[in-house]
Every structure is written in structure tokens, then in C-alpha cells.
Amino acid sequence: MLIFHSDDTSLxxxxxxxxxxxxxxxxxxxxxxxxxxxxxxxxxxGEIRRPPAYGLAPVLAVHEEAYVxxxxxxxxxxxxxxxxxxxxANIWPARTLRGDRxxxxxxxxxxxYALAADTSITAGTFDAAMASKDVxxxxxxxxxxxxxxxxxxCRPPGHHAASDQFGGYCFFNNxxxxxxxxxxxxxxxxxxxxxxxxxxxxxxxxxxxxxDVFFASIHGDPSVTFPYxxxxxxxxxxxxxxxxxxxxxxPPGVAVARWMxxxxxxxxxxxxxxAELLIVSLGVDTxxxxxxxxxxxxxxxxxxxxxxxxxxxxxxxxxxxxxxxVADIGVNVAGVLSGFExxx
Ligand code: OKP
Ligand code: ZN
Numbered sequence: 001m002l003i004f005h006s007d008d009t010s011l012x013x014x015x016x017x018x019x020x021x022x023x024x025x026x027x028x029x030x031x032x033x034x035x036x037x038x039x040x041x042x043x044x045x046g047e048i049r050r051p052p053a054y055g056l057a058p059v060l061a062v063h064e065e066a067y068v069x070x071x072x073x074x075x076x077x078x079x080x081x082x083x084x085x086x087x088x089a090n091i092w093p094a095r096t097l098r099g100d101r102x103x104x105x106x107x108x109x110x111x112x113y114a115l116a117a118d119t120s121i122t123a124g125t126f127d128a129a130m131a132s133k134d135v136x137x138x139x140x141x142x143x144x145x146x147x148x149x150x151x152x153x154c155r156p157p158g159h160h161a162a163s164d165q166f167g168g169y170c171f172f173n174n175x176x177x178x179x180x181x182x183x184x185x186x187x188x189x190x191x192x193x194x195x196x197x198x199x200x201x202x203x204x205x206x207x208x209x210x211x212d213v214f215f216a217s218i219h220g221d222p223s224v225t226f227p228y229x230x231x232x233x234x235x236x237x238x239x240x241x242x243x244x245x246x247x248x249x250x251p252p253g254v255a256v257a258r259w260m261x262x263x264x265x266x267x268x269x270x271x272x273x274x275a276e277l278l279i280v281s282l283g284v285d286t287x288x289x290x291x292x293x294x295x296x297x298x299x300x301x302x303x304x305x306x307x308x309x310x311x312x313x314x315x316x317x318x319x320x321x322x323x324x325x326v327a328d329i330g331v332n333v334a335g336v337l338s339g340f341e342x343x344x
Contacts, residue, residue, distance in 0.1 A: 196283020
């Protein structure tokens with residue numbers, strides 16, 4: 001399977017994440033990509049290609065221009081304001097405050113454009129996010145041109161990023177950007193299947209009122225896990241999009257057989273949806289030893305996941321999302337890709 005990667009994804013190397021009340025070294029590190037790449041190379045899983053630069057137009061097909069400008073200038077403005085640490089939001093237009101004004105100062109804008117305090121903005125963040133969406137665009141363009149599967153080693157991840165909000169380690173929604181590219185290349189309908197442990201709230205929000213992208217997500221029950229305020233089973237879309245969102249919230253520690261049952265159901269719905277392309281938001285933080293997640297997939301289960309994804313029989317692009325058990329991340333990603341190839 002052709003693999004897309006850019007060294008520029010390592011330009012984001014944040015030092016701080018607000019986690020459980022402490023500033024810790026971020027779980028979402030550039031080493032994640034290094035380790036996946038090493039493992040895919042060792043197994044000779046496919047040629048590794050650097051994508052071209054696709055510029056800002058595909059980003060602006062998904063994200064608000066003011067949000068993109070905010071991300072592009074945030075770090076410089078944060079520094080110019082004399083702040084010592086990394087840029088982290090600490091105030092929001094919460095339910096009892098006004099949400100209809102964009103404040104002028106960077107501290108206020110951070111709260112306006114952030115959906116969580118876990119994600120800092122730092123020197124290389126914007127450039128890494130640009131590289132990450134280029135990786136996604138390179139991968140999906142290859143699949144669109146050849147119908148062959150592809151893997152985009154995106155990082156930072158994308159599925160929490162909404163049309164004008166960042167958070168959950170995500171800035172640009174790589175899967176949404178890839179889906180828009182497929183639609184503008186002439187596909188009538190695209191499916192996005194999100195198997196990351198966390199609900200893909202950003203992807204859901206972007207397509208919630210639309211019927212040209214079917215979105216399905218299998219994730220930890222939001223009543224007990226991040227992102228808490230999105231991903232419940234009764235969220236099924238609105239307007240034309242009614243019925244084009246499917247959420248499978250599952251309890252922490254859920255038996256793998258039940259997780260696989262949700263996967264089969266989601267894949268059946270995707271096949272019924274009339275999708276001509278499948279984009280997989282591939283998080284491997286469902287792994288049993290993931291430090292911030294609570295599902296129990298084993299190495300062998302990732303191989304089965306890959307096989308089942310291939311069994312949908314659709315042209316498929318897999319895009320990296322989460323996965324924080326870094327010692328095992330290469331094995332788990334390779335397991336999915338090799339399972340996919342075996343079942344094709
Ligand atoms: C990103 B992706 C735990 C807070 C949760 C956010 C998790 C973001 C996951 N103290 N932090 O979906 O893998
Ligand atoms: Zn996740």
C-alpha cells in the first residue's frame with residue numbers, strides 16, 4: 001500500500017499539555033510518526049512518498065478563513081503579548097457568557113477558537129498542520145486516481161478539529177479535507193469511518209447537515225470520556241444530513257467482540273449509503289495498553305480490523321489519527337495495513 005509521509009509533520013513539538021491538572025509532555029509527539037515509519041519500512045509495507053504542497057484552498061473548503069488566519073498568526077501574537085509558556089486557552093464563551101463576539105486580544109481569541117485546554121499552540125504548529133493535511137491530500141489523490149488503497153501518516157491528527165475550532169491535538173480536519181477533495185473530483189458520496197477511541201466531533205460537525213458525506217464513529221461513551229459533549233447515539237444528523245451520521249458509543253473496557261459488532265454494523269451502513277470512497281480515520285488508541293484510552297484491542301485485533309475494512313470493497317484511504325502507546329504504535333498500524341492488503 002502506498003504510504004504518504006512528510007518530515008514537516010515533526011515541526012510541531014509542543015512541550016506542554018494540560019492533562020489531569022498538570023502540565024505534562026504531550027502524548028501526541030513527533031516520535032509517533034518516526035516509530036510508525038520505521039516499522040512500516042522494516043516490514044516493507046509499501047513505497048513511502050512525500051506529497052506535494054496543496055496550499056490553503058483545500059483547507060478553506062472545510063475551515064473558516066478567520067480560524068485559519070488565527071492558527072497562522074497565533075504563536076507570533078502570543079509571543080508578542082509577552083507570554084512565557086505555550087499558547088493554551090483558559091477561558092471560553094461558556095454557556096453563561098456571550099458566544100457571538102470574537103475578542104480582540106490573543107487570550108480571548110484562543111478561547112473562542114479552542115474546544116479544549118489540552119492542546120497548546122507553538123512555533124511549528126501551523127506548518128505541521130499544513131504538512132499533515134498535505135499528507136491526507138496526497139493519499140486521497142492517489143486513491144482517486146488509481147482506486148488503490150493508500151495510507152496517509154497524518155500528524156497532528158484531525159478528527160476533533162471543527163470548522164472553526166481546534167483541540168484534542170487537532171487543528172485541520174484531515175479526513176474532512178480529503179473528503180471534500182474527493183467530492184470536488186466528482187465523487188457523489190463519500191463515507192468517513194472513524195475508529196479512533198475518541199469521538200470524531202469535528203468531522204461530525206463539518207458534515208452534520210449534509211447528505212454527501214456519511215460519517216460513522218465507534219468510540220468511548222462521551223458521557224464518561226473526551227470529548228464529553230459530542231458522540232451520543234441520538235446524534236444522527238440534521239436537515240438533509242438526517243441519517244448520514246451514525247455514532248456507536250461503547251463503554252470503557254468493552255469486549256472486543258462487541259466493538260467488532262459495531263464495526264460490522266458501521267461497514268454495512270457505509271455499503272448501503274452509496275459511498276464511492278471510504279476514508280478511515282485510523283486511530284489505534286483503541287489498543288489495550290493505550291495510556292489515555294479505555295478499549296482493549298490487541299495486536300491481532302488490528303489485523304482483523306484491516307481485513308474487515310478491506311471487505312467493504314471500496315476504494316479506501318486510511319488516515320492516521322490517535323494512538324499513544326508509542327512502543328506498540330508501529331505494530332498496530334502495520335497490523336491494520338497488512339490485514340487490509342491480505343483481504344483485498
Ligand atoms: C486525540 B485523538 C485526558 C484529557 C483528554 C484529549 C484526548 C485527545 C485525543 N486527561 N485529552 O482522538 O486521539
Ligand atoms: Zn483518540
